[in-house]
Amino acid sequence: MSEARNTFGKTSITQKSKKLQPRVDLTAMVSVSFLLIVFFMLSSFLSRSNAMDFGMPDKRHIDCGTEPYCLGEDRLYTVLVGINKIVCYEGNRLDFSNETRSFKFNDNLLIKEMISKNQFLKNFYGDKKGLIVIIKPSKESNYGNLVDVLDEMAIVKVPTYAVVDITPEEEKLLADK
Template sequence: MQNLPKKVRSKKLSSRVDLTAMVSVSFLLIIFFILVGELSKPRVMEYYNAEDRRGCCECPPPHYGENRSITIVLGENNKLIYYMGILSSPIVSPKEIKYGKEGIRQELLKRNKSVLEYSAALGKPGRGITVIIKPSKKSNFKNLIDILDEMAIANIETYAIIPEFTPEESKLLASN
């Protein structure tokens, strides 16, 4: 017999696929779609109109937001005017007041306390007043810093600085 060359058989390598990366990506996709599904659920906001309030003692009054808002207008020469509600029909009519302990601070503390008590009676504790600070172009920077200090001292959590004036507020500032 002849020495025939032996057939060389190729070795079969094991074909294993590493699925670690695919599992990680699939978990990330699952988490993403669960999160998107939760965030896309509709939210409901309570709305009370005038008909809902009739005969209901637990509903907030029609001007509940106005009861919580105080607007402070800063004018030139340290002038400080405040009012509560909307200027066209204010709850507290516009008054000129001074800075400091006996002026605006005392008024803010008193109003915030009464609104916090009222909110607690409605079952929504912790909702104090909202102060809108409107510095005029003629007011100085020190007045703005002073009123911001008063917000910190009186523990007013919600306030905003808005530089725009309505025509009625411009007339109010000019007349006083």
């Protein structure tokens, strides 16, 4: 049965509005999400670090017989970094037979010497083996001096270098020079 409504002869003055389903317009949300995606992609690209590859040696002491590092002594070059000077010698161990050279940071003599040594080793051994530099900053040297030496390694394109602790004998040599 159908239910009839009795209006008692009265007609309504206003027409009843038809109820619409609520609808959410997502056009603006799509625009905002697209802008956010672009912003985060751009900011993640710009926030990449421009740091230099920096590998520290293992803290373990590697011992293979009498040689502590098992490297060819003719390829090793040790750089002692002081306050405003650099002292260099060939090999790993400081002996009286090693010839030491002293440079100032303003000179480009360290770069010239490393280029010549690296070129000599590449000609002698081939392109696979080059100069191995051990950098030993002293306690008096500042961070900028170490960064300058590391920049020189990148300029010369030294294939292998490491930053290690300085020994007391080398500290004394650095103070004397």
